[in-house]
Amino acid sequence: MDFELKILGSSSATPSFDRHHTAQLLAIGNQLNLIDCGEGTQMQLMRYKVKHQRICNIFISHLHGDHYFGLPGLLSTMHLQQRTAPLNLFGPKGLAEILTLQFKYAGTQLPYKINFHEVDTTVCRKIFEDKTITVHTLPMQHRINCCGYLFKEKQKPRHLLKSKLPAFLTPPQLVRLKWGEDVLDEAGQVLVRNVEVTTEPKHSRSYAYCSDTKYKEDILPMIKGVDLLYHESTFLSDMTQRADYTFHSTAQQAATLALKAQVKRLLIGHFSARYKDLTPLLAEAQAVFPNTNLAVEGKTISVLE
Template identity: 50%
Template structure:
């Protein structure tokens, strides 16, 4: 059975929450696992509005220490405490995040009833952060005003699906089935061979999701996000503000599309919009002129990877 792999946008604005848009936060669901990517202010209210169960989140990834990407974190952790959470929680984030959180809790005399682990991210090269049986999570460097990382979630193959008719016809022993499901040919004691290709269905294509929060236009990203099924890339400005984008280490919608095209991704999801834009369709049209399979991220919407 192929597990669900989808992204729900809770916030897609930059700097100031305006025009009904909120600070960056999104939840990735892979099967029964829920991962939170960034945690801007208002994340909990957004999650309630769109019926996202934050209690199921066991792993949080913070891209960098600009407030619009993590100011909702202390409130979320405090709500977990008030809710008597006991399930362990792991936070991956840049140096200093653990100090910010623990200092706040020390002065507020907050004692968490659940285990909380901080793992410091490195914004040099590609790094494996989390391994599970069905997917891995990597960090990779983004170019911004502070140390910043993007995140790549890559699916791994599970056990292979057997061709039932072939099993019945050949009376395949249990030991062979166990081996074949793992993708390993099997030969029994009498020398009879059972080939994976003959007894299992072809594996489905592996899926991946790349998340680029805040970054200046950077063609080097292609080495980390090549062929991603879905790419979320910040598109703070339009091309008439390309100099402003460079000065603030952000990207335009057109530049995001150029990265998508250069990286041969399947679909581009635009986000992190400047408060100067009430209407977002011009950003979409700018991106689509370079990369036709571009869409605007919409708060409350879930996108299948």
């Protein structure tokens, strides 16, 4: 099953000629999750040939325009194209009110249901779960209420070694073996040892999205060891004071967090429009955490099992 992140936008508050406002698409199997929806997101979806009607969950980090101004337009296009499938929308307090008012004065009656889920941006809490993944909020430190999101695959079943399986095993017993249990006889004695007839399950993958925030070490336990970490890197370290004043981070700070969290890969984005060339930001981060890449628009990052 695929676990892929596509970058749709990577600019900060002011868009630049070749960088749009923040938006990402996380595909987990057939499930498409849109993370933030800055201005121009639906145009980016069209550019990269993504069918927006397949999006089933949208996660908004906070209510600064560069992270959600594209949402009313996207929802309206879904309306015009007669979407009928329900849509889950997660975001901070106020988002539902904004959209309801927008559609009220536009006289828009959506043909599909939006399930609004108001999130508490101050805590790490599970807000979504299905048979494949869980999603938790990650509290950020920004000028307004803001959170990131942690996507984690659930534990996967172990692999049965058919050549070593006794013929007498029943389907329920095979299921127990796949989930790591031994098979017992009626007296409670081990009949078949799990470790002897199965191998380790495939790796359960994870992605942490850290939106606009100051450098914040208290989230380290929440993101420790994730396969892929995205962290905003609005400035270079020579503008650390500016970053602190505006509640943003530098590339060096993002890399330091990645190093301390022992993540496998780091992706930096939300670049200030002042930087035409992003090479210095990448170099600054790689000096601390070598396995760093830029969130380049159109790029797809795959996380392997």
